[in-house]
Amino acid sequence: MIKLDHVTKYFNTAKKAVDDISFEVQEGETLVLLGTSGCGKTTTLRMINRLLDPGSGHIYVNGKDVQQQSPAVLRRSIGYVLQNTGLFPHYTVSENIGTVPALLQWDKTRIRNRTITLMDKLRLPAATYAEVYPHQLSGGQQQRVGLARALAADPPVLLLDEPFGALDPLTRISIRKEFKALDELNSKTIILVTHDVEEAFELGDRICLMNEGRIQQLGPATALLFKPANDFVQTFLDPQRLQLELKSLLLQDLWPFLTTKDIPAGLQQLPAESSCWEALAAMTHSPVTVVCDQEQKEIDGNALMDAIASYKKQ
Numbered sequence: 001m002i003k004l005d006h007v008t009k010y011f012n013t014a015k016k017a018v019d020d021i022s023f024e025v026q027e028g029e030t031l032v033l034l035g036t037s038g039c040g041k042t043t044t045l046r047m048i049n050r051l052l053d054p055g056s057g058h059i060y061v062n063g064k065d066v067q068q069q070s071p072a073v074l075r076r077s078i079g080y081v082l083q084n085t086g087l088f089p090h091y092t093v094s095e096n097i098g099t100v101p102a103l104l105q106w107d108k109t110r111i112r113n114r115t116i117t118l119m120d121k122l123r124l125p126a127a128t129y130a131e132v133y134p135h136q137l138s139g140g141q142q143q144r145v146g147l148a149r150a151l152a153a154d155p156p157v158l159l160l161d162e163p164f165g166a167l168d169p170l171t172r173i174s175i176r177k178e179f180k181a182l183d184e185l186n187s188k189t190i191i192l193v194t195h196d197v198e199e200a201f202e203l204g205d206r207i208c209l210m211n212e213g214r215i216q217q218l219g220p221a222t223a224l225l226f227k228p229a230n231d232f233v234q235t236f237l238d239p240q241r242l243q244l245e246l247k248s249l250l251l252q253d254l255w256p257f258l259t260t261k262d263i264p265a266g267l268q269q270l271p272a273e274s275s276c277w278e279a280l281a282a283m284t285h286s287p288v289t290v291v292c293d294q295e296q297k298e299i300d301g302n303a304l305m306d307a308i309a310s311y312k313k314q
């Protein structure tokens with residue numbers, strides 16, 4: 001759905017902002033671009049919707065080379081959300097959300113219905129918020145309007161540049177949960193830029209970790225954690241490693257290493273799709289039973305930590 005083929009970008013200096021980047025993002029997949037400040041994440045994203053042009057290489061969206069398309073037409077099929085929302089300050093919330101449908105010449109009733117639907121899904125009831133202006137909203141509400149605006153014409157592709165970056169940590173966590181649960185996003189191809197490791201691991205199907213314009217590793221969270229491609233990847237994740245490992249590893253990943261303890265019946269049951277983090281929280285007061293494919297095992301905290309150690313040794 002999105003393909004970058006040996007893309008490089010210079011900004012009038014000897015240093016490449018983006019250096020020979022290639023990747024593909026499949027339909028319905030979320031790829032997170034993660035990395036230190038200045039590593040080229042935003043530049044990569046902005047080349048996809050032609051806010052910037054690559055120095056060399058090719059970018060394809062839905063099989064078509066973006067350089068062969070007019071930027072205006074291309075951008076109508078790509079939703080774009082920025083950290084500072086980029087809302088039009090002199091437009092009401094409903095006018096902001098209806099911008100692209102209006103450009104696409106939808107009739108007024110269709111625009112209104114779509115706006116109300118999205119506002120409801122994003123917990124901004126139209127009766128209260130449709131006619132207010134962005135400055136009358138909180139940061140979290142403005143981000144929701146930004147997302148609604150990007151989703152309004154139901155584009156197949158979404159580019160999100162630090163969409164939760166301006167929010168306080170608590171709002172950030174709750175809006176991330178809402179974002180994950182949003183049915184509108186299920187079938188979309190999404191590239192999300194962040195420098196927040198936890199956010200990347202929570203939202204990405206795969207993570208592309210960058211440094212100095214180059215991809216250091218691209219893969220699922222568990223690959224970056226347990227099979228780091230180089231020292232940079234290892235070191236980058238070290239500060240949050242324990243938490244990331246516990247949240248990324250599922251009980252089903254550990255199944256061969258989980259040994260049943262002799263524990264009485266009647267314990268809380270956990271599905272094998274639970275993360276180790278969730279399992280540890282559930283085991284605070286007593287062991288649990290894990291169920292996987294008709295089989296069940298009774299485990300406690302020690303059994304879990306032993307299984308994690310065995311998984312990491314394999």
Ligand SMILES: Nc1ncnc2c1ncn2[C@@H]1O[C@H](COP(=O)(O)OP(=O)(O)OP(=O)(O)O)[C@@H](O)[C@H]1O
Pocket residue numbers: 011017035036037038039040041042043044195
């Ligand atoms: N318009 C520009 N003109 C000159 N240099 C630029 C321009 N935009 C970005 N750069 C440079 O390109 C490099 C990559 O920048 P980019 O914004 O893509 O990084 P980033 O990973 O998104 O960083 P951040 O997380 O801080 O936003 C940086 O060295 C930056 O200074």
